[in-house]
Amino acid sequence: MKKKxxxxxxxxxxxxxxALPVSAADDTRTAVISTTVEPTYVVTxxxxxxxxxxxxxxxxxxxKLDSAQIEVxxxxxxxxxxxxxxxxxxxxxxTIPYQIYEGKADSAETVFTxxxxxxxxxxxxxxIGIEKSDWNKAYAGEYEDTVTFQIxxxxxx
Amino acid sequence: MxxxxxxxxxxxxxxxxxxxxxxxxxxAVISATVPDTHSLTxxxxxxxxxxxxxTWIQNGDTVKVNRLSSPCIMLELTxxxxxxxxxxxxxxxxxxxxxxxxxxxxxxxxEPVYEDMTLEIEIESNLPQTGYSNIYRIIEISALLMTTxxxxxxxxxxxxxx
Numbered sequence: 001m002k003k004k005x006x007x008x009x010x011x012x013x014x015x016x017x018x019a020l021p022v023s024a025a026d027d028t029r030t031a032v033i034s035t036t037v038e039p040t041y042v043v044t045x046x047x048x049x050x051x052x053x054x055x056x057x058x059x060x061x062x063x064k065l066d067s068a069q070i071e072v073x074x075x076x077x078x079x080x081x082x083x084x085x086x087x088x089x090x091x092x093x094x095t096i097p098y099q100i101y102e103g104k105a106d107s108a109e110t111v112f113t114x115x116x117x118x119x120x121x122x123x124x125x126x127x128i129g130i131e132k133s134d135w136n137k138a139y140a141g142e143y144e145d146t147v148t149f150q151i152x153x154x155x156x157x
Numbered sequence: 158m159x160x161x162x163x164x165x166x167x168x169x170x171x172x173x174x175x176x177x178x179x180x181x182x183x184x185a186v187i188s189a190t191v192p193d194t195h196s197l198t199x200x201x202x203x204x205x206x207x208x209x210x211x212t213w214i215q216n217g218d219t220v221k222v223n224r225l226s227s228p229c230i231m232l233e234l235t236x237x238x239x240x241x242x243x244x245x246x247x248x249x250x251x252x253x254x255x256x257x258x259x260x261x262x263x264x265x266x267x268e269p270v271y272e273d274m275t276l277e278i279e280i281e282s283n284l285p286q287t288g289y290s291n292i293y294r295i296i297e298i299s300a301l302l303m304t305t306x307x308x309x310x311x312x313x314x315x316x317x318x319x
Contacts (some may be wrong), residue, residue, distance in 0.1 A: 043181075043183075045183045045185060046185050047185060048185050048186045048187070048188075049185065049186075049187045049188070050187075050188050050189065050190075051187060051188070051189040052189075053189065053190060053191060053192060054272065060185075060187070086187065086188070086189055096189065096191075098187075128187060130189075135191075135271070136271040136272075137271075138191045138271075139191065139224070139225065140191050140192060140193035140194075140224045140225075141190075141191055141193075142188065142189075142190055143188060143189045143190070143191065144186060144187070144188040144189075145186070145187055145188075146184050146185070146186050146187075147184060147185050147186075147187060148182055148183070148184045149182065149183050149184065149185070150180065150181075150182050151180070151181040151182070151183065152180055152181075
C-alpha cells in the first residue's frame with residue numbers, strides 16, 4: 001500500500017514539474033552562450049650556429065611568430081638573454097665579445113634585446129657581429145656561448 | 158574527500174592565474190673556432206734563400222706559423238742581388254725590412270700573426286739582363302775612342318818622321 005502511495009506521489013510530482021504552463025504573452029528570454037578559446041601560439045627561434053672564423057657579420061636566422069590565436073590586448077613578447085661573450089672551452093678567461101643585431105647581415109646596426117609580436121608571420125631577422133679587432137686578438141681554440149630566448153604571453157603595452 | 162577538495166582548489170587557483178602570463182624559454186648555442194696556425198706564403202721575383210723561423214724554404218713555398226706568434230723571416234741575397242721592395246698581403250712594408258751585412262741579408266719581424274699571409278719580395282739584379290748595360294757601352298766607346306786616338310797619333314808621328 002505504502003509502495004503504491006509513493007509511486008502515485010512521484011508520478012504527480014513529475015507531472016507538476018514537466019507541465020509548467022507557458023503563456024503566449026511571455027517576454028522573450030535571452031540565453032548567453034559563452035566559450036573560451038585558449039590562446040595558442042608557436043614561436044620559432046634561431047637554431048644553433050657556427051660562426052665562420054674572421055667573419056664580422058653572420059646571419060643568425062630569425063625570431064618568428066609562426067601561428068597565433070591571441071587575445072586583443074595581449075601579445076607574444078620575446079626577450080633575448082645573452083652574455084654577449086663567446087668563451088674559450090679550454091680557458092674561460094679567454095673570450096671574444098659579440099653583439100646580436102636586428103636585421104640581415106648586410107644592414108644590421110640596431111642591437112636586439114626584445115620584440116613583441118601580435119600577428120602570425122611577424123618576425124625579426126637577427127645577425128651576430130664580431131669586430132675585426134676582436135677576431136685579431138682572439139687566442140686559438142673553440143669558443144661557445146648560449147643565447148636564451150624568453151617567450152612571454154603578456155599584455156600589449 | 159579533503160584531499161579531493163585540496164586538489165580541486167589548487168586546480169581552480171592554477172586555472173585562474175595561468176592565462177595572465179605564460180613563460181617559456183628556448184636557447185641556441187653559438188660557437189666559433191679560432192685556428193692555432195696560419196699559412197705564410199713567400200714569393201720573390203728571383204731565386205733567393207728564404208728562412209722563416211728556423212726553416213729554410215723555397216721561393217713560392219707556404220709554411221705554417223703559430224697564431225699570435227711573431228716569426229722572423231730572413232732573405233739571403235747574393236752579391237748580384239739587391240733588396241728592392243716587400244708587400245705583406247698587398248701592403249707595402251719595404252721600410253720595415255732591415256737590410257744588413259752589406260746588403261746580403263734582409264730580415265723582417267712579423268707583428269703577431271692573426272690571419273693567413275702572403276709576402277711578396279722584389280729583388281733587383283746587378284747583372285745586365287739582356288745585351289750590355291750602360292756602363293759596358295761607356296767602356297766600349299771609351300776603348301774605341303782611345304784606340305782611334307792612338308791610331309791617329311801613331312799615323313801623325315809616322316808622317317812627321319817621313
